Amino acid sequence: MTEPRVPLVGVRDLRKRYRSGDTTLEVLRGVDFELAQGEFVSIVGQSGSGKSTLLHLMGLLDAADSGEIRLDGVRVDGVSASRRDRLRNTAIGMVFQAYHLLPELDALENVLAPLLVRHGIFEWMKVRRPMRDRARALLDRFGLGGRLHHKPRQLSGGEMQRVAIARALVTRPRVLLADEPTGNLDESTGAEILDTLCELNRADGLSIVLVTHDAAVAKRADRIVRLAAGRVDDACHASPRKAG
């Protein structure tokens, strides 16, 4: 007998509406979604279908009106601000279309920033050496070993996104949430970023949720989930896991 596996991320009946003036926009109308440990899932849907809203809720950047979000079976919606910040600094890594690097910091400092936040300035003195090694190893792996002290403005789009991915992973999160990570990149640079994500999934078992409006990008994942009319469209079936 095998126990049913608890999903790494479990979303149940998630609802979110935005009010502006006297109109209410119901963006998510009861979304159910699961991500298994080690899985790579794409969430697709038209512009405005609520993909970013859903990803931001899973990343604890915003609060839903109702519904549940679980990580390893444990409710993470509605937790205290300090617990939420802790989860965002340990369990969840996020990557965005516009990179969101800090312009005054170089690549290495950008990657180290979440660890500095985690440890605080005094403890940092004790841990900085292994942490710098960890950050450097990630940047090396992403081909940026020669760009450690470049500021974001001195980097190409693809390089900035790889720095952003390194920053998301330096905390060793359980899950990587990526919102249109190739949206600002040309096709071949975007393909390289997707190669990197696939490699992290296949080689390291990193669990990934990738939001995209681009069907060709979405196909790189093991499974595609479609958002439409505020819900997961059940007519869209899982794609088989690709070989290799």
Ligand code: ADP
């Ligand atoms: P997608 O990422 O699929 O393009 P979003 O999740 O960004 O869609 O947005 C879904 C809908 O919610 C859009 O119509 C958008 O205009 C609206 N929306 C998103 N964020 C807000 C907000 N903070 N306030 C009001 N409306 C919002």
Ligand code: MG
């Ligand atoms: Mg979006």
